[in-house]
Amino acid sequence: MKIAIIGATGFVGAPILREAVSRGHQVLALTRNAKNIPATGSVAVEKVDVHDTAALAQAIAGYDVVIHAFAPPRSDSMETRIARQAQGTGSIIKAIKQSGVPRLVAVGGAGTAEVAPGVPLMNSYFFPPEYEGGARSTAVIKDLLQSEDAFDWVFISPPNFLEEGPRTGSYRTGKDNLIIELSTGRSYMSTADYAVAMLDEIETPRHHRQRFTVGT
Template sequence: MKVVLLGATGKVGAPVREELLARGHDVTAVVRDATRLPAETAAFRHRPGDVFDDAFLTDALAGAQVVVCSVALRDAAQRGRIPVELIRGVARVSAAIGARLVALGGAGSLRTATGEDLVDTAGFPAAARPESLGFREALHGLIDDAPPELVWTVVSPPMSIEVDGPRTGSYRVADDTLITDDRGDSRISAADLAVAVVDEVESPRHPRRRFTVGY
């Protein structure tokens, strides 16, 4: 399958990249800095550029069957950019070329046991709040305004993504409710989050809706 991966060097994007390649997909990695990527091969290409540039994005996504958007907006080069602006642009181009969109969203829009969204709870970290609110707006924008021809899915992670955690290939799935384990922890390894993302790429089970994963 021809997959264009936006944000292929991040905490989630890098494991998604490796999972896609391990399963034999044809991957184009769209990044700002291609020096952080492994060498190109026949099945793996680099496309350095700015995902907020419409002309670049249109060219980079050409030929994709699936677009995976895993762009983090936390570092100095991206700080202040708006998640809804990013998702809206990627959705528009994906719809125009007939590609499915699988986008990573934040955990902040997931419902807690109290019925509140996580981002609205008292203990939610203030530093993460702007990005989480932006991803919640982006999710609502897809639900309300996505082009009818676009098949999209948003994958919301749990509260904690364990960068060095093992790849077990096992995870639980929910729609809009934060998943916690027996100890009340909401977590998954980055490798298993990547498994869940690529499972959705290969076998779409959540068209035009959001789902979340966790242990």
């Protein structure tokens, strides 16, 4: 497949890039830091400002799927992160429509996953306040996508703790519920396994215009 990754050098984008390449896909890495990715036979690298909708649409035209792994800097305030994510995601959605790419797969956040019916993790009393900026800015992606029906999309929410770790290839899925290991009460997944779950969904689509959750 031809896969374009927006934010291909990021914390989650980089493992997704490695997983996509390992499976033999043709990848376009779109990033603010193009020098950090060496171009190879299966990876084309392009520096594109996510807010430049016309340039983004031109870059992704002809691709089978776009992965939205764009995230504002963690050093920004929560209000700035929310605003930048809204602007960036809005530009990505417009570029998808202009280019005719049929599918968008977005890196979601754990904050919107439910810990009880109708209760998202980010609104629970035990949610760490230091993660609120990331949770509420990532929630913007889900909010904007939910009103879109011009193209197929999916928003994949990870568990509470998404960290660098080994690739096991094993994971579980849910719909809106936060995935928790019942024996330990821990909600965890490695970024490598999150990339596995995403590429599995891209290669064999099982979800359409909805969010689903993953975890180990």
